[in-house]
Amino acid sequence: MLRRLPVYLLLDCSESMAGEPLNAVEIGVHKMLSSLKRNPYALETVHMSVISFAAKAKILATLSEINAINPPNLSIRPGTSLGAALNLLRASIEKEVTKTTAQEKGDYRPLAFILTDGQPTDDWRGPTRQLRETRPSLASVYGIGCGNEVDFETLGQIADVCFQVDALTPESLGKLFVWLTASIQSASVNPEAPLTLEKNVPLEKGMQLIDKDRPPKFQEKNTRLYFHVACQQSKKHYMMRYRFIPERGVYFVENTFPLPEDFFSDGSLKAPAxxxxxxxxxxxxxxxxxxxxxxxxxxxxxxxxxxxxxQPQITCPFCETSLTLSDDNESFSVDGSVG
Ligand SMILES: [Zn+2]
Ligand SMILES: [Zn+2]
Structure with a gap:
């Protein structure tokens, strides 16, 4: 039997990835798949699965040979359920990866790459323990934190090796996928030693290895807030992103993004009003x-x-109640989420 190198991609699709970053990840995965399809070693050995996580974790592609994988469409949801993604990773490995027995050699040890730009919003300790309780643990796990709001103390406990990608820009994320592609190709040539990927393939500019014993301090919690809004004209949904300005103690609007129709279907994650x-x-x-x-x-x-x-009379696009607007400039509380 041909031994496979299973590669699991776990992709953060939380609100903070909205717009350019998520686009860049989609393009990155697309380019990576087409490069791997042209590489004879990868084509023969690598099998890949894609899991997304936000409010829930979801399998976008079950473990399949490179030729059989379509580039996934990623869509934004509230929340960062990394714990749920780790549970799904473990269940998938147990189901999909052939174990080595006394009679035959099974698949190579799986590689898992976790791409995230924030901190988990669900319980990750239990799922991490379960993933690691077997010796050796079920997979070699790489944690890739993108941007400067990553909780590396947490990511360092989940992953064997951690990297930081300096910014959530298309350029930096593009370079990350160049590295990922080269690493997976190198692992497919020598699948017995995948845990030295960062030594085999030089890191791209803007990427750095994180010292897990001394992770960068994570202080800036809730520096951004996300609000879900409906357009009165089109009834379509969008998101407003605000950034906290510590010197002034206020939030300033950063951007707005259109949201998919079914954005609310997974439920939303409330932040303090x-x-x-x-x-x-x-x-x-x-x-x-x-x-x-x-x-x-x-x-x-x-x-x-x-x-x-x-207008003196408007209709709420959510509940369709007709409203009379008060013009008394009184403040009110707004429920957002932390992405
Ligand atoms: Zn509008
Ligand atoms: Zn309403």
Whole structure:
């Protein structure tokens, strides 16, 4: 029997990845698959599976030969359920990977790459323990933290080896996938020694190895807030991203992103409510380009609002209650999520 090198990709699809970063990951996976398809060693040995995680973890591709894998479509969801992804990884390995027995050699030891830009929002300790309780543990796990809001203390306990990718830009993420592709190719030539990937393949510019005994301090919690909004005109959903400005103690709008139709289907993750007086800046609705937003006093959801053209009567795009807007500039609390 041909021994396979199973490679599991665990991809963070939380709100903080919205827009360019998630696009860059999609393109990266796409390019990686086409390079591996042209590499005879990889083609013969590597089998890959793709798991996404946000509010839930989901298998996007079960373990299959490279030629049989279609580049996955990634979509944004609230939350970072890394624990759930680790459970899914363990269950998949137990089901898909052939164990070595006295009679025959099974598959090579699986490689798992976890790409994340934040900290887990669910329990990861139990799933990590279960993944590691067998000796040797079920897979060689690489933790790849992207950007500067990664909790490396946590990632270091989950993964055997940790890297940081300096920024969540298309350029940096593109380079990461160049490294990943070269590493998987090198592992496919010598699948017995995959844990030295970082020594076999020089890291790309902008990537650095993290010393797990001295991980960079993780202090900046909740530096960003995400709010789900519906467009009054189109009824489509979008997300407003605010960034905390510590010197001023307020949040400033950073960007808005369109959200998929089924965004709310996985349930959402609540952050502590924020006073609307602490939120600054014009948040451009990606559909009708209104620069403001309001809150439905009935269902509590947010909707876009054109501050220069406020109608006396509007209908909430969520609960369809007709609302009379108060113009008394009173502050109100807004429920967001932490992505
Ligand atoms: Zn709108
Ligand atoms: Zn409503």
């Amino acid at each position: 924020v006073d609307s007086n602490l939120l600054y800046g014009e948040a451009d609705c990606p559909y009708c380009h209104s620069l403001g937003w309001g809150k439905c006093g009935f269902c509590g959801h947010l909707f876009c609002l054109d501050p220069d053209n406020i």
